[in-house]
Amino acid sequence: MEKIYNDYLSEGIEIHSDNFRDDALLKAGLKLNHLRMIVTIEDHGQISAAAESMNMSQPAASRMLSEMESIVKSPLYERVARGVVLTPFGLALAKRARKILLELREAGRELGALRTGRGGSVFLGAVTAPAISLVVPAIQRVTRTYPGIEINIEVENSNVLARELLAARHDFIISRIPDDLDPRLFTAHEIGVEKACLVVRNGHPLLERGVAGLHDLAGYDWVFQPPGTLLRRKVEDIFLAAGVPLPENVVNTSSLLLTLAVVCKTDAIAPIALDMAQFICGQTSQAGESSILPIDFDIDVRPYSLITARERAMPPSARLLHDMILEESRHLSPT
Numbered sequence: 001m002e003k004i005y006n007d008y009l010s011e012g013i014e015i016h017s018d019n020f021r022d023d024a025l026l027k028a029g030l031k032l033n034h035l036r037m038i039v040t041i042e043d044h045g046q047i048s049a050a051a052e053s054m055n056m057s058q059p060a061a062s063r064m065l066s067e068m069e070s071i072v073k074s075p076l077y078e079r080v081a082r083g084v085v086l087t088p089f090g091l092a093l094a095k096r097a098r099k100i101l102l103e104l105r106e107a108g109r110e111l112g113a114l115r116t117g118r119g120g121s122v123f124l125g126a127v128t129a130p131a132i133s134l135v136v137p138a139i140q141r142v143t144r145t146y147p148g149i150e151i152n153i154e155v156e157n158s159n160v161l162a163r164e165l166l167a168a169r170h171d172f173i174i175s176r177i178p179d180d181l182d183p184r185l186f187t188a189h190e191i192g193v194e195k196a197c198l199v200v201r202n203g204h205p206l207l208e209r210g211v212a213g214l215h216d217l218a219g220y221d222w223v224f225q226p227p228g229t230l231l232r233r234k235v236e237d238i239f240l241a242a243g244v245p246l247p248e249n250v251v252n253t254s255s256l257l258l259t260l261a262v263v264c265k266t267d268a269i270a271p272i273a274l275d276m277a278q279f280i281c282g283q284t285s286q287a288g289e290s291s292i293l294p295i296d297f298d299i300d301v302r303p304y305s306l307i308t309a310r311e312r313a314m315p316p317s318a319r320l321l322h323d324m325i326l327e328e329s330r331h332l333s334p335t
Contacts, residue, residue, distance in 0.1 A: 124153050
């Protein structure tokens, strides 16, 4: 980014601090749609994708970016091989724009709660295991304490959740910080280790053997989460560490429903979170026509944490649910 900054200086582009005094940007015509655009450009890295996200044409998006550069009198983005990157000026504007848009969203939530008399809303993301073992019990408690609260939950992998937290789509998440993101962007409180297991259909040949070892599993089809996800990498590492060939026939899907459908109709094996498996197996439905396969090794995924975006305050309803989930985690793992 320093190189980009210096390039602009060498090209004779003038940069004046006067452009950013007081309400100069508003007087020059900066609008909320401009703020949404710069944030969307940062999130997507492509003008075409940003335009689609904002339901406008690509030429209209390009014109909006040109308007913004005229207003701030500074270059906001640079074209690269795969799209665009924000300049230091664009990054600075996007950072402030994100906070402004978040505050407006929170204002809308607070006003809506006042108008309706309801208890506000919470936006939460979680990986599978704590969604069942921690979030559900906490929800039961918080709805008694805070009547009328509306809770929105997304269950996804850590890569998706962390980015959505930074994009202000969640108040907090129960997840891990991906290796490719700066941990200084987050505040994290470790609360548990996700245990996983292997699930097969009822009547699967391996169930007749009692406890299965790695060598017993290699010849079967598998249903995995997409490549690079933590649970999949953990299982692959277990195979590699034992010198056992990785499964050859693999179905990749992030859908738990599709995973169970394949498992129940075939001899495929699937690793899933233990809490989820215990909830599903034995239920009176086709999804419940599956069993946890006894194995002679453990599948412990990297610890997960309660994660918030640094320097972003949570609304009272979200703070309440956050603290109750933290309390639930202490009950499950007393120190």
